Amino acid sequence: MISKEEFTKLHSKIATYIKRTPIMRSRLLNGLAETEVYFKCENFQRMGAFKMRGATAAILALSAEERAKGVVTHSSGNFAQAVSLSAKSLGIPAYIVMPSSAPQVKKDAVKTYGGQITECEPNIKAREAAAAKIEEETGATFLHPSNDLNVIYGQGTAAKEFLEDFPEFDVIITPVGGGGLLAGTALAVDFYAENCKTIGAEPFEVDDAYRSLESGKIEFNKTTNTIADGLKTNLGDKNFPIIQDKVSEIIRVEEEEIITAMKLIWERMKIVVEPSAAVAFAAVLREKEKFHGKRVGIIISGGNVDLSNLPF
Template identity: 60%
Template sequence: MTKQNLLECHQRITPLVHNTAVLTSRLIDKEIGAQVFFKCENFQRAGAYKIRGATNAILQLSEEQKKNGVVTHSSGNFAQALSLAAQSVGVTAHIVMPNTAPEVKKVGVREYGGNIYECEPTVEARQAMADEIATRTGATFVHPSNDNDVIVGQGTAALELLQKQPDLDFIFCPVGGGGLIAGSSLAVKYFGENCKVYGAEPFEADDAYRSLLSGKIESNETTNTIADGLKTMLGDKNFPIIKELVSGIVRITEDEIVEAMKLVWERMKIIIEPSSAVTVAAVIKQAKESPEVFQNKKIGIVISGGNVDLSKLPF
């Protein structure tokens, strides 16, 4: 995937996605000892960055493929994103969701015209049902994170951040399926200047951390985390990019996720979901453990989404 791929993707999806705000917080800057720039994809269409990759994938389907629709499996954010992207261009979207997915995300999928099929909350069950629907309907399968068109699309958030703030020293992203951090790494490779990319994930779903250590894709025995968007695992398309370009991954406890989420809600007055709070928590943790690393640096944080079930707040 080239610099030109990213630029062409950005131009292609621009009419259908928001160029989201980049916010700052003097209080958080003081706590970190650095300048922090929040790329607020919680303000994005469908409430998360995933509309970028979904839109890019759909816009590149043939007319025949568009007639047959698309299918994916997702716990929520990509489900909503693909439904909305499909609706925007008149394509049917079949969405496989685990039966544990937050109700707020199911409501969003229905509002955007997606057809929901519920399954057991395992990667195997999700993929099996998606495969069955693809066979039955002729729909094109679009993976939420392990698809080159999706990866490039997700990278446009970091591209926009670097266009606004080209001298960043670090960019931090949450890691679930790996599409966002892989795309962001490509954006940094082509448009950053001595900028390092770090991931953040919960201890309860730390497959990417272990994958970087072992050099092969690891899975999770359990995923008992409130960061519901980070329960999926890496894929064979995004992992090689991550392995080559990501400097490291910071693991976060459930309590640290909650505290970071509260901090942003209270101080910045914006709604972020737990999966986004993982990244904020990672920067805070690193600043406490090694304050000299961030001293007078510029840090970009991709706030991945703001789709929160208000009836199940962790605080």
């Protein structure tokens, strides 16, 4: 495991390639939540999500020879864009395996950031096979979106910045999908805060993290019927032990609560956030009494949303 000094060093290494995102507040949302809420706006991060941090950290951890051969990942979401853009910033090739069913807008975004797309059948086996073939042919290094220690550390730098700006948080809440952001946040809270808890938030519909913490082993989602499309993935063996060790609890929310929280953030804070990013605020609204009188930090995970397909 990384030390505090190494974590601090990793943050300065990636700082050139990422944005130090602003923190926002809203009197009206504080009123509704009946507590003080601060939002760390990773929707304003480069390519629109915190994933830029982890992708950059993982690429910078490679040797010069490895880097020269490029990186490969399979993703239809924000991580594909993050790997493409950070590879471009570092001048190396990025090979992105995407299911043929992925929306054109997502393929276009990857292309804009310089990623080289290989299309495959829309199932996990085909994705893994296509990525493995690219690894073999090009010598590129495979990057996992959440179950990779360097990715986890990179994601944790958002919480580090948050705590530098507001050292007195009682709790920091993030959404949990694959577990990278939550595990990284918990590590950063451990390193840089005193008396601050880390809480995860996820939809009831994909409550694998909640059930995993209950049972003590990684549980899987049988269905993925949630609007929070970034949270459908499962925990992995690299991030689960960190989550088990350092996360206080997982709060689950209903789909309607996600939509309400998302709409409130758009209407009142005037920022575009994706459904997954609204899950943490939905958790605060759902369990108000738990947060009463606390200073609450929420990481807004991203803002990449299809504007022609909004839930309101």
